[in-house]
Amino acid sequence: MMPVDALARVVANAVQRADPFLAAAAYAAAGEQDRGRLEPILLASYRLKRQFAEAPFAPPEVLRRLAAEPDRKIRLKVARHPATPPEVLRQLAGEGACVETLEAVARHRNAPTEVLEGMPWREHPGVRDALCSNPRAPLALLRALAECAPLAALKGIANSPNADAGLLARLWESPDPYLRAQVAAHRNCPPAIMEAAERDPEPAVRRMLAANPAASMQTLLGLLGDEAAEVRAAAVQGASVPAEELSDLAADPSSQVRRTEARRAALPAAVVERLACDPDAWVRRWLGRNRCVQEPVLARLAADAELEVRRAVSRNPGCTPALLDRLAADPAAWVRAGVALRPDIPAGALARLSAEEDPDVASAIGRNPNTAREVLLRIAASGNADLRRAVILNRAAPREVLRTLMEDPYPLNRVMLTEHPALAGEDLEILTEDPDPHVRFAALRALIRRGRPERPAAAADDSSSTTNPE
Amino acid sequence: MKILVPVKQVAVLDEDFELRDDGLDADPDFIDHESNEWDDYSYETALQIMEAHSGVEVVPMTVGPEEAEESLRRCLAKGGERAVRVWDDALAGAGPATIAKLIAAVARREGADMVFAGTLSADHSFAMTGICVAAELAWPHVAVVTHLEYEPGAAKATVQRELEGGLVEKLTVDCPAVLTIQLGINQPRYASLRGVKQAKEKPVDELTPADLGVSGEDLAASACFRLRRMFKPAKGQAELIEGTAAEQAARLATIIKELKGAA
Incomplete structure (x- = not known):
């Protein structure tokens, strides 16, 4: 808390200068009486109220005050503001709220659960669809919404963290592959649906299943052999896939799969060796950033013809001081800038790069804590x-x-x-x-x-x- | 040698704006103001010439009410020693030809050797004020200038313009001339804090049309069009058709029947 005398000085300054921006900042910390002095400055015109109601920096206390304004458009802007606190949203959704305000509250991430439950969604399709996309909507409400929501809104329900296995099973019956794909990607997706999703004819469904963190190792191993490259690429990211299963993928015909594999943690040495020679520069680039890659391979990648690969090595936390020294003399400024950004840059390299005028290097040196x-x-x-x-x-x-x-x-x-x-x-x-x-x-x-x-x-x-x- | 740079404070509409009761403009409560972006570039062009040569004066000017003085102060914070603001309440809603008549009158009064205007203003986008100024002064003009080579006092300036397909047109123009400057011709500077403070003390000459010898009849005669109405067009009736191919086909058939009056 700010000491009373300092706060009084701040308020007096804002009032004396009639500065609405100082008043807005002071309002957040001021007590009841001081707020009464600041309000005539803060709310001096409709334009100011409008500007603060939509300003990304508006403090919650100012939004709370603006929510009490009689003007419908001001209240609507407050309802749409991401920083509006829950109790203000409750007040805005109360008696007399217009449909647009109800929609904004129904969509708001800060809206209290009981407010969402009490929304008149049966009368207003816009409110219904907004509730479907709100991750705070509780399960009982989601179940009721799913009975009558259109397809686009059902996808929001399938994405909700509160959707349970029963609700997801109902959504899975949809003929729409993208809705089924959302279901397959959900953490609460029941095992029976995961099994069905693995055999689904739509690659989008299998891809989303492969990206599900709850997918079993068995499921992922099955998807690693999928005919669609995007499915294999999603499966290769799965943390539960054992390292020994990755060897064949390093020779996958799809660069999308190999690029994804190059980003994985805990790659076997043989896979690293193979990917380091990959003809696709993006594969080598991702590998250059991979923390599991060790010195001999990093040293080879540090001499790659593609500057983005060398830059990736310069940003790898496992890069040794000797390698950093070498990269600090790279002909490409973008690579040297990568070295210049590192807090563990060797002293000699820091001294040399500090003398450079290239904007990329100078910018990185400017941010380095050792400069x-x-x-x-x-x-x-x-x-x-x-x-x-x-x-x-x-x-x-x-x-x-x-x-x-x-x-x-x-x-x-x-x-x-x-x-x-x-x-x-x-x-x-x-x-x-x-x-x-x-x-x-x-x-x-x-x-x-x-x-x-x-x-x-x-x-x-x-x-x-x-x-x-x- | 003097370069006159007309600048404008443009209106920025709130997304939920309302119109005035007379239906001729947006309600001022829903309008914010800012300096016209194109004018940043024309002013920077003039400042660079002033800084590269001795004996060059740059004078920003605007036709606008008291609030528009902020745009002039913003210019003066970057450079220049004085500015000119022309206003009379009768000028509210004046069109580009009328504004041009007043700018031309200031150019004559100041003895300007060149006029650099923005290519257009972000709010009304007429792109004709600068051209009308040239017509009033009977000076040559070049529009949408993206590069300028000009020595103060020279009889000609060489300019470049960007055309379709990235083609560049290089031409010379007799001076004095009016040039309308395009975005990207330079990198406009930010005013230093010292400049901002100093700008508060710099003089802004406040003139009326009468001071410039321009009568109400002159202004009325210069109006080349009359604003009849400003309105928000009705929203389209587009519909996103969802569902399976069969469901989409069924919905499409229903819409066609509705349009034919059969449903």
Whole structure:
């Protein structure tokens, strides 16, 4: 919680400046009395109400207040807002709600179960279809909906985590292969249906069955021999497939199957060897990223003619320091940038890459937690907004560097800067004076989240930082 | 040497907008405003010429009410020392030819050597204001400019335009001229915070049509069309036909019968 005196100062500032964006940020933390002072600013015009009701950053407290507005369109926007809290949705779905609002609540992921159960779906097809797609709809409601929902909505029911074996068995009787495919993919799919799905003439059904995490090893082994490549590709991802069953697939005629196999964990050494020589570059690329691939193969892939394969190796956590050193001298900047992103980059490679001006490499160096302060300062002074943002995204960047970005010309960079833990409270206070309203909002919100402006984290702090005035 | 850059604050409609009672525009409650994207590019083009040569002045101008001054301040935050805003309440709803008459009057008053306008505005998309300015001034014009080679004071400018199929047309135009600038000709800059603060103090000359010697009769005569009505067209009656092939065929047959009046 923010100390009372600091909060009072924040509210007074928002009121004195009649700034709706500061008022919106302060409203979230303010008490009843202060909210009464902020509301005339926050709700000064219809346009402002509309803007806040649909703003992705709108705090739940502001949405709660807007839900009490008499205007139907404002309430509808609140009902559609993903951050609207459950009790507000309950209120919006109450007496007098229009059909569009009911539909929005019926579709909303935060809607309380009992509100969904009480929806007048029999009278309104739109509400019915929205409920079918809501993963919070309870089983009893899903069963009732399934009696009269159209095909497209039934697919939503088949996708619901609350659908049980009985309901899925009923849906399985549909002649529509895509509905049956959804049933076959469901974790609660009963074994009898899984067996039937394995023999289904539609490849889509067999593919979805192969992707079901609850599919048995026996089922997956059967599907590995399927005539359709997409089914084999889905089956090869199954965690329960034993490694020894994968050998033949490394020579599968379909590159889709081999690409999928190259991404699997715990590949046998012989399979890795075979896939490393695959003519398809995507297979080698996925293999290059695979954590189970060991040094000798990685070293070979690091010399691949395709730069994306070498880049994949540079991003592999199993890449050794010696290999990283080699890739740091790669002729392709994209590969060197892959090395530059790594927190475990060898010191020599970091020093060499820190001197580069290529935007991909400089951006990666800007994000690297080991990059020297003077290098970060240089990147932070770049004319390229993306490079400057890389420094902002570096959680280890010191306050001294970040302060140079407080006047970044690109407003989005300044918004992102407010989230950096090394920025001091007094810096955020300065940003609440920013000309861009979104920066002011984000800065005040960050300040309130911190509770009180305080010294930045010791690891990221610089020796010259000062304690905040509070 | 002076480059005049007309800019516009364009309307952005809310998805659930309503129309005004007179049916001639959207209800202002459902409109947000922002600077016209094309104007960012025309202003950047002018600024780059100003920065590359001494003795060049860039003047942004707009025809719009007080709220439109924000667009001018935004320009001044990037560069330029002063701006011009022309307005009279009688201009509300004025068409591009009327606006062009006022822009041309400002160009004469300022002694502008070139006018760089955006190719079109994002809200009304007439794409004719710049061309009408050229007609008013009796200057040559080139539309949809994607590349410009121009030395201040030169008698000609060389420009490129993109045509269908990626074809590029290169041509020269006598100066002074009006150019309408296309997106992508450059990378518009963001204003620095210092620039934003300084822009608040820069002068914006506020003029009326009368100040420019343009009478109400002149403006009325320049209107080349009259807005009759703005409306949302009725929604289509498309239907997604679902089910098995047999079910879909049955539904299709029913629809055909309905349309023929047999069902």
